[in-house]
Amino acid sequence: MRQLEIRSILVATDLLESSVAVVASAHALADRTGAELHVITSLEIPDMPYPGAGTALEFQRQIHSARNTLHDQVARALPAGSDATTQKVAVENAPQAILERAREIAADLIVIGPHRPRAFRGHILGNTADRLLRSADVPVLIVSDPLPLPLTRVVAPIDLSDPARGALDQAFLWAGALGRNDTDSGMPAVDLRVIHVIPRMYKDYDIPFDRAVIGPQLHTELEKAQRRVGSSAQVSVREEALWGNAPSEEIIRYATDEGADLLVLGTHGYGALGRALIGSVTSRVARAAPCAMLLVPPPLWAVADEAEETARPESASTAPRVPERS
Incomplete structure (x- = not known):
């Protein structure tokens, strides 16, 4: 039988609690296939014509906080002693950040959470899922609960x-x-x-x-x-x-x-x-x-x-x- 070739997996998280299962599922797949695991989250630059020094400083704090939260979430989602190949906080529109990162790491699979109501607009999951599905050149796996492996x-x-x-x-x-x-x-x-x-x-x-x-x-x-x-x-x-x-x-x-x-x-x-x-x-x-x-x-x-x-x-x-x- 032809082999399932997955060498690089990119998982996107919005850093909410629900994304722990998404990251854990991506790791389980990476473990089963021997693939590298790359994790990304995204922060969008505030839409302000003339941001002041205080705004820029606050945004730097948000980036630092996102990095810490991402590190903590990966640590909770993965088994003890495991780690992701890379973790990245992208300062960019979420769908574009995911697609660009997928190209950078030659991802064979993108893992995301499910579609969310419009009230969640702006998070990396939600409307982002729809935009990814229209544009991605590799399969996209949508998970909400931990993926049951092995599959039955x-x-x-x-x-x-x-x-x-x-x-x-x-x-x-x-x-x-x-x-x-x-x-x-x-x-x-x-x-x-x-x-x-x-x-x-x-x-x-x-x-x-x-x-x-x-x-x-x-x-x-x-x-x-x-x-x-x-x-x-x-x-x-x-x-x-x-x-x-x-x-x-x-x-x-x-x-x-x-x-x-x-x-x-x-x-x-x-x-x-x-x-x-x-x-x-x-x-x-x-x-x-x-x-x-x-x-x-x-x-x-x-x-x-x-x-x-x-x-x-x-x-x-x-x-x-x-x-x-x-």
Whole structure:
């Protein structure tokens, strides 16, 4: 199976108590993957046309205080004896600071907290999350509670589009690399659920666009993904086509009812609005997901497309087949 390559992780914190779990999750991932861990928080320069000496001095005090708070938070979030590779207080707009730092350290993953109400505007998390999801070139992991590792259940909602193809590959890789490993029993130890939500209108109006149509296409996409990334005996794959009035609500309901540890979705590509919308379904799920959520950006679709183009014909015969639908 192709390896999950995470060598550098950037975690963003707003220094609030809720971010302790975010930093702890990033460290747990770094520990499992052998990646470097970089931590960042941001202070924005006060918007004053002619700040006086007193204002500048006060801002320097804020920077010093933020450094101390950041150091203390990292110490509380990480196990004794562990430390981050770097800790940085950036004096800059939060999304821009995170993106620039991600480029500086060649981050393979950005970890942030969840979307917050507008009342939290100005903190590094919140509206910053939306802006990051539109602009980041690497996957963004949104966590609120500590990420349960090893993973036991990963859910990948797909819509048979290019974004879904890249996200599906990442779902396979994360399940294989970060899932529970139970080699003694000889049974799969991590469950990968691949779901597709069919609008209920097709059922209500007897339009021929149902499980009988979607099922074979869904199965084909899974087989292609396994040819691209390989297969692991530790991962059990199950595909499901679901009826739902609103895909985002059905995804959230399914993840909640099935006890998902991780949701994996793709973001939309660059268009006339430059990803001003990351996709209504993805955006809505990100705001209400009951578990950690990995969002996969356009550059990783290209990897999936290239892998599909260059896959050797004989790989189809050597890769284990996805179990047939029940």
